[in-house]
Amino acid sequence: MNANLNAAGVMISQTVPAPVSSHRKSSLTAGILYLLTFVSIPTFALYDQIHAPNYILSSGSGTAVIIGNILELIVGLTCIGSAVALYPVLRKQNEGMALGLVSLRILEAATIFVGVMFLLTVVKLHQTSAGTEALVNSNTLVIMYDRIFLIGQSLMPAINDILLGILLYQSRLVPRSLSLIGIIGGPVLLAGDFLILFDFIEQRAPLIALTAVPVAVFEFSLGVYLIVKGFKPTPGTLNK
Numbered sequence: 001m002n003a004n005l006n007a008a009g010v011m012i013s014q015t016v017p018a019p020v021s022s023h024r025k026s027s028l029t030a031g032i033l034y035l036l037t038f039v040s041i042p043t044f045a046l047y048d049q050i051h052a053p054n055y056i057l058s059s060g061s062g063t064a065v066i067i068g069n070i071l072e073l074i075v076g077l078t079c080i081g082s083a084v085a086l087y088p089v090l091r092k093q094n095e096g097m098a099l100g101l102v103s104l105r106i107l108e109a110a111t112i113f114v115g116v117m118f119l120l121t122v123v124k125l126h127q128t129s130a131g132t133e134a135l136v137n138s139n140t141l142v143i144m145y146d147r148i149f150l151i152g153q154s155l156m157p158a159i160n161d162i163l164l165g166i167l168l169y170q171s172r173l174v175p176r177s178l179s180l181i182g183i184i185g186g187p188v189l190l191a192g193d194f195l196i197l198f199d200f201i202e203q204r205a206p207l208i209a210l211t212a213v214p215v216a217v218f219e220f221s222l223g224v225y226l227i228v229k230g231f232k233p234t235p236g237t238l239n240k
Contacts, residue, residue: 024230026085031226033082034219040075040153043068050122051204056138062123069116075153076112079105086164089231093171097163104160111152118145146203154212155193161215162186173231178221185214 046068049060083105090098118141125134165182168174192211195201201208 023089026089027226027230030082030085031223031228033078033085034223034226036078037075037082037219038216040068040071043071046071047119050119050142053139054135055142056122056126056134057132058126062126065119065123069119072112072116076109076116079109079112089173090167090171093167093173097167101160101163101167104156104163108152108156108160111148111156115145115148115152118142118148150193150196150203154189157215157219158186158189158193160186161189161218165218174222174225174229175232178218178225181214181221182218185218189215 046064049055049058050065052058083102087098087102090101122138122141122145125138161182165179165186169176169179169183189211192201192208196203196208
């Protein structure tokens with residue numbers, strides 16, 4: 001609250017907005033970036049055509065795949081950004097685990113970028129009307145993409161969410177019930193990943209989508225909570 005004199009010499013008061021704390025800025029940034037990770041959901045439909053055995057020999061457009069690639073690049077960048085935004089707060093709780101989370105998120109983003117390169121190569125083969133001799137290479141690249149997708153956008157997020165859930169649970173920066181969703185959801189997603197790795201189930205089977213629901217709920221709820229509420233005050237975050 002500031003007091004000033006007006007033209008008539010009468011004292012008037014002005015309300016000065018309280019400065020936004022660095023931790024509030026971190027929570028807002030991280031929350032927005034977590035919600036942005038959901039832009040990749042349409043890729044499941046956009047990539048349908050590349051799983052056709054003779055995709056590069058078809059006359060269809062590669063626009064849908066390119067759009068999906070752009071969405072995945074956004075997700076990769078948000079992976080890094082969200083971890084970096086959370087780091088200043090989480091390191092006060094456990095610096096080693098916080099640094100580990102940043103490192104794993106960077107690795108997650110790297111696998112996403114590699115997967116995008118695989119698909120862009122497939123699109124290039126399609127656009128250049130590559131012959132049947134390139135068909136095997138194209139199908140191999142798609143298989144490699146599916147595997148790196150499993151690692152980068154399923155297995156890695158599961159591990160990251162377990163780690164983040166534990167950090168948040170211990171620090172009480174968010175409601176513990178929210179943290180528990182990540183701690184429980186991560187192993188559920190990992191179970192689905194191992195079923196795929198050991199060929200018990202197809203990667204695109206509906207059951208696999210169900211194993212991702214708890215992690216999706218955790219990340220979406222966390223994003224909304226961080227935007228709306230921010231971090232709960234703790235001895236390490238109060239007035240920061």
